[in-house]
Structure formats: structure tokens, C-alpha cells
Amino acid sequence: MANKMALIVSSNEIDKLITIFNFALGGASMGMDVTLFFSFHGLELLKKDKTGDSYAKPNRSLEKMMAHPKFPSMDKMVTMCKEMGVRFIACTQSMEFMGLTRDDLLPVVDNVAGVATFLAEAEDSKINLLI
Amino acid sequence: MEAKGPINVKADVVLDAYGLICPMPIAKTCQAFKEMKVGQVLEVIADDEGIVTDMPNWCSTTGNEFIGIVQEDDEYHAFVRKTADDKKTCERPPCN
Secondary structure, eight states, X not given: OEEEEEEEEOOOBHHHHHHHHHHHHHHHHTTOXXXXXXXXXXXXXXXXXXXXXXXXXXXXXXXXXXXXXXXXOHHHHHHHHHHTTOEEEEEHHHHHHHTOOGGGBOTTXXXXXXXXXXXXXXXXXXXXXXO | OOOOOOOOOXXXXXXXXXXXXXXXXXXXXXXXXXXXXXXXXXXXXXXXTTHHHHHHHHHHHHTOEEEEEEEETTEEEEEEEOOSOTTTTTOOOOOO
16 A cells, blocks of 8 residues: 545535645645545535635634634645645536536646546555545 | 753754644644755744644654754744655645
């Protein structure tokens, strides 16, 4: 197995997103090859057109804490992940369900792919997480 | 974990990660190392207590040398020497 980590991003609940991006940044910092596979509501984060909120806020106290400058914004986490070579894959099946095309997604997406691509990555990864 | 000290080493580069929460001190350490030469010492200043165990673990995983950590009030000063080449320390080409 390679020094890789594969994470599934299927929710846009902010506590899950923070956890996933924390792991992704940590893994990349430790020299791991990290892949995030975005499905269903995880795709909200990658949409160009963010007319609504790109993530679901669980409660007001967490929202208030996140406004504090010591907490990096999701945009900052995404930017840092890209700087550190984390790969973003969007699930084609979920895109169909959500009515999205490749053009609806931000350029941070490296490619769109199906389950075989993810499983090939997962099979080769030391760490696989669904959070 | 008990903080080690005193540290008799002079840092070549200082990274101020004070006020940043995990994983930022580690992520920024990784980014700072990319700009440094093998053999140079980085001092990371942070107030996130996680750095006390994270920094030695990050070093052992990436093959860099953990020199030690000292605490001054609410600040932790971690000293690490770059001993691994960039391939091991998160040097990956950005993917398009």
C-alpha cells in the first residue's frame, strides 16, 4: 500500500467538513498523497454558484465560534489543501442526482470520476475514512 | 507530555503560528520546510497545546529531527531540524 489517504465527503454539515479538511491538511503535511471524493451534499462546497450557504450550519454557537479569526474559513482550508496537492474528485453519479455538470463546479476539482476510480485509490490507501 | 528544555540551538527561521488551531501549526511547518535547506532549524511558536505531541509525531513520520519544545506562559516554542528531503516532507506537485 502506498502512503495515501482517501476520504469521502458526502455531507455539507460543517462539523464533518472541518474534520475532513483537518485530516486532509494533516495528511498532506505528513507527506501523504490525499484524495477527497466528493459525493452528494459534499458537492455543495465545490459549486461555483453559491447562492445559498455551501454548508449546513448545525447550531449558532458553532457558527459564532467559526467567525473568530483563529478558525480558518472553509475557503482558506480548500485553498491550503490545493496548495499542498490534495486531489479533489467529484462523483459523477452524485452530480447527476444534484443536477450538476463539470462546468458548475469550481476549478479546484481535479477530475470527475466514478466509483471504480475511488475504489482504486482506496485500495491503494493506508487510511480510508467516511466521516 | 512534558515539555523539554532548555534548548541550546539557534533557529534559522521562526514561524509564528500563535493563535492558530490544529492543523495549521503543522501545515505551516510543512510549508515553511519547503523553503528551507536541509540542516536548518525552524522554531514554531504556537499556543495550541496539540503541538506538544503533534510536532514529535510529525517529525518521526516525515523523517525530520525533533529537537525539543519549551513552554513560556501560554506559548510553546518547538524546535525542529530539517533532515529529510522535500519528497518526504509533503513536496508533491500541485495537481491540475
